[in-house]
Amino acid sequence: MGDPFGMPITHGMVAGMGGIRTAGDLVMWMQMTRKMRLPEAKQYVAEKLKVAPLDLVDECVMRDVRQDLGIGTITAIAGVHRGIAAKRRIGELLGIEINSVNKMWHKS
Amino acid sequence: MEDILTRMGDGQRITMPASQVKAELLAGTKDAADRGKVPELTSSELKQLFEIIADKNRVVTVEPGEEIVLTDDLSCVRHSGDEGAAGGVGIPITRLQAILVHERSYAQDSAVFQVPYGSGGNIQRVKEKIEIDMQAHETVSLLATIPMFYTLAPAVLWYFRPSGPYKNPSDLLPRGKIREAQEASEKAAERLTEDVVYIGKKMYSIGCDAFNLDTSASGGDAEFYSNLNIVSKLKQAAPHMAIEMGMSGEFILGVHTEMTFDGQRLAGMYPHQQVKVAEAAGVDIFGPVINTKSSKSFAWNLARAVTFVKQTVAVSNIPVHVNAGMGVCSIPMHPTPPIDCVSRMAKAMVQIAKIDGL
Numbered sequence: 001m002g003d004p005f006g007m008p009i010t011h012g013m014v015a016g017m018g019g020i021r022t023a024g025d026l027v028m029w030m031q032m033t034r035k036m037r038l039p040e041a042k043q044y045v046a047e048k049l050k051v052a053p054l055d056l057v058d059e060c061v062m063r064d065v066r067q068d069l070g071i072g073t074i075t076a077i078a079g080v081h082r083g084i085a086a087k088r089r090i091g092e093l094l095g096i097e098i099n100s101v102n103k104m105w106h107k108s
Numbered sequence: 109m110e111d112i113l114t115r116m117g118d119g120q121r122i123t124m125p126a127s128q129v130k131a132e133l134l135a136g137t138k139d140a141a142d143r144g145k146v147p148e149l150t151s152s153e154l155k156q157l158f159e160i161i162a163d164k165n166r167v168v169t170v171e172p173g174e175e176i177v178l179t180d181d182l183s184c185v186r187h188s189g190d191e192g193a194a195g196g197v198g199i200p201i202t203r204l205q206a207i208l209v210h211e212r213s214y215a216q217d218s219a220v221f222q223v224p225y226g227s228g229g230n231i232q233r234v235k236e237k238i239e240i241d242m243q244a245h246e247t248v249s250l251l252a253t254i255p256m257f258y259t260l261a262p263a264v265l266w267y268f269r270p271s272g273p274y275k276n277p278s279d280l281l282p283r284g285k286i287r288e289a290q291e292a293s294e295k296a297a298e299r300l301t302e303d304v305v306y307i308g309k310k311m312y313s314i315g316c317d318a319f320n321l322d323t324s325a326s327g328g329d330a331e332f333y334s335n336l337n338i339v340s341k342l343k344q345a346a347p348h349m350a351i352e353m354g355m356s357g358e359f360i361l362g363v364h365t366e367m368t369f370d371g372q373r374l375a376g377m378y379p380h381q382q383v384k385v386a387e388a389a390g391v392d393i394f395g396p397v398i399n400t401k402s403s404k405s406f407a408w409n410l411a412r413a414v415t416f417v418k419q420t421v422a423v424s425n426i427p428v429h430v431n432a433g434m435g436v437c438s439i440p441m442h443p444t445p446p447i448d449c450v451s452r453m454a455k456a457m458v459q460i461a462k463i464d465g466l
Binding site: 001002003004005006007008009010011012013014015016017018019020021022024025027028029031032033035036037038041053054057071072074076082083084086087090097098099100101102103104 | 167168169170172173174175176177178179180181182183186187195196197210211212214215216217218246249250251252253254255256312313314315316317318346348349350392393425426427432433434435439443444445446447450451454455458463464465466
């Protein structure tokens with residue numbers, strides 16, 4: 001609780017991995033689906049992406065990695081996977097079950 | 109050394125000599141150690157905390173490579189809400205737009221789709237309107253790339269009179285009707301469990317990826333018992349839906365006093381004990397809370413919070429995302445939390461308590 005500047009923006013700037021700007025969402029998926037602790041989750045994601053762990057938070061590396069793999073970019077690029085399409089590719093890349101993909105993508 | 113610019117737990121700016129800051133840090137860790145029967149911070153950790161507080165910069169940060177992931181409880185209502193419940197800023201945007209802002213403007217690692225703001229958190233009202241949230245959540249999930257949590261506050265108080273059908277323990281206990289109060293708590297807890305499991309199954313059926321039980325145990329041990337049972341049942345019924353349990357306070361209040369889970373009495377538990385029963389229930393991510401004391405200094409509150417959380421992280425086998433909102437874990441109780449304190453709290457929790465997320 002707290003205003004956006006005081007809470008999510010400050011936490012994001014000070015300590016956050018950066019979501020789809022970098023690889024924060026991918027590490028988040030591993031904590032959620034496999035209960036991985038942070039170091040293990042980072043190592044796992046880095047290996048799947050074939051990058052060094054420090055590259056996971058390097059926006060200059062991750063932007064191109066994300067576009068090439070079709071797992072969503074933070075800036076809006078026409079034709080690049082986002083939303084459910086990106087989540088389907090994230091699930092395949094990380095080897096995890098994503099419920100929204102199971103229920104919504106495969107329904108189509 | 110000149111006096112250090114810092115704050116009190118209510119956000120008031122003060123200056124404090126270095127010796128007093130160090131004394132406050134020591135007093136804070138001792139208080140936590142005494143109450144929770146956990147180890148105090150070491151002298152090197154206290155020195156590190158002092159350096160974080162004494163840093164002259166407005167905002168401090170973690171080092172590259174130390175970054176953590178973020179979850180929260182208010183993504184979709186923080187913009188449109190009022191100050192009162194959410195620190196809201198009154199921008200009339202939809203829940204969908206708010207989540208996309210969190211994903212693409214704030215670079216958050218996850219977002220929360222929450223019950224309609226006007227429901228007041230009453231689970232019975234949420235259950236009545238769940239079809240509205242089901243289809244709205246589907247729409248958001250199609251567009252959002254980050255994981256989304258469906259959040260609600262599973263509070264037992266809505267099941268007591270005057271809101272609910274069961275007698276209120278706060279009326280019965282002062283009259284010495286202890287067994288009657290316990291029975292009312294047990295029935296309310298059972299109803300709460302049924303209703304939230306119903307909601308969870310409904311959300312799972314449309315593709316919800318994660319469920320967040322927010323402010324767990326706000327109603328005491330009977331509510332904590334219910335929340336743990338909710339997790340157990342949902343992990344069976346919804347195996348691909350992660351569950352985060354965010355607590356409401358540092359200490360489980362003993363309203364019933366004799367509720368147990370996994371053979372352990374719930375009343376009186378501190379975070380390092382709460383996380384073990386949460387693990388046993390099947391929780392995927394645990395969010396401890398340490399209450400900020402507004403009459404104490406930020407330094408006192410920070411050392412105290414880090415002491416509790418460090419032990420919680422040490423004994424946990426699941427990710428720990430410390431609650432980092434206003435009024436908890438040393439962040440001052442103020443609707444516009446001061447970013448100097450917010451940043452210092454985050455840095456201390458990452459570097460000393462070794463959290464998995466905020």
